[in-house]
Amino acid sequence: MVIKYFSWIKEHLGKSEEHIVLPNHITNVDQLIDYLNQMDKKYHLILKKKEIIKVAVNKTYSSFDANISNDDEIAFFPPVTGG
Amino acid sequence: MNKSSSIIKIKIQNEDFDVSEEIKVLYQNNTGAVVNFVGIVRDYDEKNKQIINSMTLEHYPGMTETEIEKIIIESFDRWELTGVTVIHRIGNLKPFDQIVFVGVSSKHRQNAFDGCNFIMDWLKTKAPFWKFEEYNNQKNWVSFNESDNQALEKWKN
DSSP states (O other): OEEEEOHHHHHHHTOSEEEOOOOTTOOBHHHHHHHHHHHOGGGHHHHHTTTTOEEEETTEEEOTTOBOOTTOEEEEEOOOOOO | OOOTTOEEEEEEESSOOOHHHHHHHTOOTTOOEEEEEEEEOOSEETTTTEEOOEEEEEEOTTHHHHHHHHHHHHHHHHSOEEEEEEEEEOEEEOTTOEEEEEEEEESSHHHHHHHHHHHHHHHHHHSOEEEEEEOSSOEEEOOOOHHHHHGGGGGOO
């Protein structure tokens, strides 16, 4: 699985993307965040700001309870500020 | 939506764009009006009370184009339009540089006005771009403006 980070989330984590092998028991975005947070407390930021942070699954806006699989591309980013 | 005779152009680029050239792209059969919006980099951040030296725009390649395309398709569903162009710049920009161009053409003016307004409102809230501003002694990621969400209210019906 590819996980991408943008804007200040990318800066906080110190990386713009990472590749992980999704464990079988992880089936949605919420569980993925918990899993990442267990590996490194830095990911706590995503949990802490979950009410504002957006998630995309395969480049489509998604919800935190969306089902995911190892073939998916997940992205976490703050509300957009273009235009 | 009749796409066969419509122009849809989406570009995400570092380079500047020529507004008069882009407007001409939208001149075509059945068009009597072209409305366009150009967004430029401000030289002053009112929220942080800082002079802006530069701005950097990052985006999510692939998702950006898809989200803009969805907005354009929705605008064609809502109004009788003959063409839409959206150009958004990325990378490092300076005050008064052009950031975004939205051009909308239609047979009559009202559809073009409404379509252009609609596309900009949705682009501000959905297209995955993020601005980073640099001031003299400080820099920060621009925060989302709640008024951009409120602007969407007028398109609810």
